[in-house]
Amino acid sequence: MTATQRKPQKVWKTNNWVDLFLTAIRIGAMAFIGVGLLAFVLEQAGGEGLTGGAIRGLFVTGISQGAMYGLIALGYSMVYGVLGFINFAHGEVFMAGAMSGWITSTILFENGMWEGEAKFVLALLIVLVIAVIVSTLATILIERVAYRPLRESPRLIPLITSIGVSFFMQNAVLGLFGPASKTLPAPPPWMSAEYTFLRIEGTKILVLVIAAVSMAGLWVFVERTKTGKAMRAVAEDKEIAALMGIDVNRTIVTTFAVGGAMAGVAGVLWGLLFRGVSALTGFLPGIKAFTAAVIGGVGNLGGSMAGGLLLGLVESVAPLVILKPLGIPAVSQLKDAVAFAVLVLILLFKPTGLFGERLAAEDRA
Amino acid sequence: MYKSKKWSRGIALGVAFGLAAAACGSDAPEFEAGALGAVEVKEGESIQIRSLEAISGDVAFLGIPNDRGTALAVEDYGQIKGFDVDVGTSLDDLCSADGGQAAAQTIAADEDVVGVIGTSCSGAATAAMPLISNAGMVMISPSNTSPALTSDLEGNKGSDYNVGYYRTAHNDLFQGRGAATFAFEELGLTTAAVIHDGDPYTNGLAQAFADAFEALGGTVTTFTAVNKGDTDMTPVLTEVGAESPELLFFPIFMPEGGFIAQQVAGVPGLENVQLMGADALLTDNFMELPESEGMYFSGPDLQYGSNKSTTGKSAEDFLAAYNAKYGEEPSAAFWAHAYDATVLLLTAIDNVAVESGGSLFIDRQALRDELNKVSGVPGITGSLSCDEFGDCGAQKIALILHENSGDIAASKENVVYSYAP
Numbered sequence: 001m002t003a004t005q006r007k008p009q010k011v012w013k014t015n016n017w018v019d020l021f022l023t024a025i026r027i028g029a030m031a032f033i034g035v036g037l038l039a040f041v042l043e044q045a046g047g048e049g050l051t052g053g054a055i056r057g058l059f060v061t062g063i064s065q066g067a068m069y070g071l072i073a074l075g076y077s078m079v080y081g082v083l084g085f086i087n088f089a090h091g092e093v094f095m096a097g098a099m100s101g102w103i104t105s106t107i108l109f110e111n112g113m114w115e116g117e118a119k120f121v122l123a124l125l126i127v128l129v130i131a132v133i134v135s136t137l138a139t140i141l142i143e144r145v146a147y148r149p150l151r152e153s154p155r156l157i158p159l160i161t162s163i164g165v166s167f168f169m170q171n172a173v174l175g176l177f178g179p180a181s182k183t184l185p186a187p188p189p190w191m192s193a194e195y196t197f198l199r200i201e202g203t204k205i206l207v208l209v210i211a212a213v214s215m216a217g218l219w220v221f222v223e224r225t226k227t228g229k230a231m232r233a234v235a236e237d238k239e240i241a242a243l244m245g246i247d248v249n250r251t252i253v254t255t256f257a258v259g260g261a262m263a264g265v266a267g268v269l270w271g272l273l274f275r276g277v278s279a280l281t282g283f284l285p286g287i288k289a290f291t292a293a294v295i296g297g298v299g300n301l302g303g304s305m306a307g308g309l310l311l312g313l314v315e316s317v318a319p320l321v322i323l324k325p326l327g328i329p330a331v332s333q334l335k336d337a338v339a340f341a342v343l344v345l346i347l348l349f350k351p352t353g354l355f356g357e358r359l360a361a362e363d364r365a
Numbered sequence: 366m367y368k369s370k371k372w373s374r375g376i377a378l379g380v381a382f383g384l385a386a387a388a389c390g391s392d393a394p395e396f397e398a399g400a401l402g403a404v405e406v407k408e409g410e411s412i413q414i415r416s417l418e419a420i421s422g423d424v425a426f427l428g429i430p431n432d433r434g435t436a437l438a439v440e441d442y443g444q445i446k447g448f449d450v451d452v453g454t455s456l457d458d459l460c461s462a463d464g465g466q467a468a469a470q471t472i473a474a475d476e477d478v479v480g481v482i483g484t485s486c487s488g489a490a491t492a493a494m495p496l497i498s499n500a501g502m503v504m505i506s507p508s509n510t511s512p513a514l515t516s517d518l519e520g521n522k523g524s525d526y527n528v529g530y531y532r533t534a535h536n537d538l539f540q541g542r543g544a545a546t547f548a549f550e551e552l553g554l555t556t557a558a559v560i561h562d563g564d565p566y567t568n569g570l571a572q573a574f575a576d577a578f579e580a581l582g583g584t585v586t587t588f589t590a591v592n593k594g595d596t597d598m599t600p601v602l603t604e605v606g607a608e609s610p611e612l613l614f615f616p617i618f619m620p621e622g623g624f625i626a627q628q629v630a631g632v633p634g635l636e637n638v639q640l641m642g643a644d645a646l647l648t649d650n651f652m653e654l655p656e657s658e659g660m661y662f663s664g665p666d667l668q669y670g671s672n673k674s675t676t677g678k679s680a681e682d683f684l685a686a687y688n689a690k691y692g693e694e695p696s697a698a699f700w701a702h703a704y705d706a707t708v709l710l711l712t713a714i715d716n717v718a719v720e721s722g723g724s725l726f727i728d729r730q731a732l733r734d735e736l737n738k739v740s741g742v743p744g745i746t747g748s749l750s751c752d753e754f755g756d757c758g759a760q761k762i763a764l765i766l767h768e769n770s771g772d773i774a775a776s777k778e779n780v781v782y783s784y785a786p
Binding site for chain 2: 333
């Protein structure tokens with residue numbers, strides 16, 4: 001003990017050196033982005049770069065993909081807020097929603113419901129409701145079977161369990177439906193026309209509207225209802241909440257269910273946007289949504305949504321706007337790298353994420 | 366202490382007996398083995414060959430017909446100098462480098478194995494071949510097409526070439542040339558963009574196409590890549606669209622290929638682009654997409670007509686036998702290549718095998734020399750001739766036009782251009 005007492009000065013010096021290094025990285029990253037943007041502006045001014053329509057296209061797909069990441073990220077964030085572990089099976093809950101969306105829409109398509117205006121809207125509602133039900137049931141089942149028995153164990157244990165559940169679900173769907181990717185029926189032609197002065201594709205407007213409505217609904221639920229209040233109380237302190245007469249188990253199940261419902265909605269939006277689903281569909285969006293949740297600050301709902309939008313947007317725009325003008329080849333392949341670089345950058349500047357709060361030491365354990 | 370002494374005495378005795386037995390054994394054969402040694406097949410035993418294909422997972426649709434093609438060829442060929450041929454249990458290359466390596470270790474450890482038919486995937490062959498080659502065996506692949514595994518067709522060996530490697534599939538340099546020649550000369554297109562997905566197969570083919578297209582006088586506006594697992598193709602298509610190419614060649618797989626075809630509409634600069642894919646997208650779940658209509662596909666020429674293998678079987682006979690035995694049509698295109706590869710191997714074994722003292726001896730070096738000599742041998746896929754780096758395929762490339770997503774079978778036969786070097 002006495003030996004370590006003499007060391008504080010040296011520790012301070014190491015910290016100083018690390019701080020310097022981190023500052024250098026921060027400055028370097030900013031300079032890199034700055035130079036990329038400058039090169040892009042110069043290229044545009046020279047009349048060589050992207051057309052206005054192309055840039056608009058990048059932004060619109062970025063935002064609609066980001067809205068989807070945000071919806072999935074909510075599930076990660078809510079479960080983390082209440083139980084303090086990352087539910088890695090959440091990406092597969094999303095995949096279950098997308099899969100049931102494929103099944104329902106194919107059946108409706110075969111019965112002539114996938115055309116016209118009124119019919120299509122009704123069909124879409126049916127698809128949404130069924131996907132939400134499937135995802136919600138899936139997540140409730142997972143909670144009951146895989147997480148509740150482990151409620152009192154260290155947080156690392158449900159985390160590893162969630163990875164196991166994720167593999168189980170992937171392979172179960174693989175076994176049930178085969179490895180080939182499934183294609184959803186194309187929406188009616190009026191959906192792919194361009195609307196408003198921004199000339200956004202109909203499907204993308206629909207995606208954004210559905211995402212916004214679900215988000216608003218969730219906000220009202222968490223902030224304005226009694227159950228929402230109970231969720232917030234349990235997130236704050238489980239024991240005290242129980243003492244106040246809140247049914248903790250029920251509240252936790254509700255949290256999972258609401259997160260699952262959001263993932264179900266995201267699954268349908270995914271089907272609308274990309275029209276392709278397979279057993280492995282949930283993996284990458286799941287990881288990206290988790291990244292979005294961390295960027296926004298895990299546990300903060302508004303932050304997760306903002307993180308999702310930011311991630312989708314940067315991932316779509318940055319390769320062509322920052323990297324390509326710097327002369328880097330095959331920039332589209334760097335899309336995922338860009339997404340995770342954004343995570344690193346944001347954590348470098350704000351280690352708790354954009355809207356996260358510094359956790360007390362005991363909460364981080 | 367006493368016990369251990371007794372043990373060591375026993376071991377010494379055993380070793381002495383063993384040496385005496387080995388000395389007696391070496392008297393029997395009169396056969397002189399070459400530099401790589403020889404396989405001795407004793408009376409009543411079978412000649413061992415192996416089938417190494419992607420028989421599980423995503424790419425099983427490709428590997429399973431290859432594996433069955435090999436089995437049917439062994440059946441048709443019958444005995445070699447009175448000895449049966451045994452393919453053993455089919456091995457799985459998992460369509461990956463580690464899968465190929467693990468299976469190759471199993472094969473190389475078995476000194477009785479003469480040769481291998483496989484792999485399905487170029488990536489697996491790259492990892493498997495050094496082990497197979499070091500063990501003195503030969504491997505003939507029905508569906509590897511990466512140029513790196515053989516040569517650049519101009520006398521320089523590929524970066525992953527190993528002695529003892531042969532294939533009946535085409536070299537992708539030919540496919541790249543075929544597709545480029547068709548686009549430039551038949552369609553009259555002069556600008557093209559190319560997208561691959563980082564896989565050795567797609568990357569090699571994309572590069573081959575780009576090189577051939579530029580050699581013909583065309584311009585490659587963008588040469589870029591996506592990731593496997595990407596779904597949002599707008600960024601890459603925007604990058605491509607900025608140069609407004611007339612042709613977009615994307616020799617990649619499902620589902621990424623499907624996402625590209627679906628998302629092309631509405632990207633500025635790509636309003637009138639002609640789409641072209643390769644054999645990897647000649648699958649039902651891609652061709653069912655309405656957006657895939659009007660696309661061209663390059664791939665091996667599957668119009669075998671009345672071509673006959675040396676076993677006397679034609680494609681028609683093979684398909685009838687396949688259907689009768691397995692109750693379905695082959696799910697991928699390389700079954701005929703697998704059949705030809707197997708017949709090639711068995712014929713070579715037949716030619717070099719020497720009977721001596723009731724045993725059959727197959728010299729490993731002589732087998733390689735024999736395969737190198739193959740020239741103008743008839744097969745279901747056409748006339749087979751091996752060059753010095755193991756390219757034995759008929760090298761015929763066909764381009765098809767996909768006109769109706771409701772009738773995929775008709776589209777697959779709608780050959781609009783054939784290319785043979």
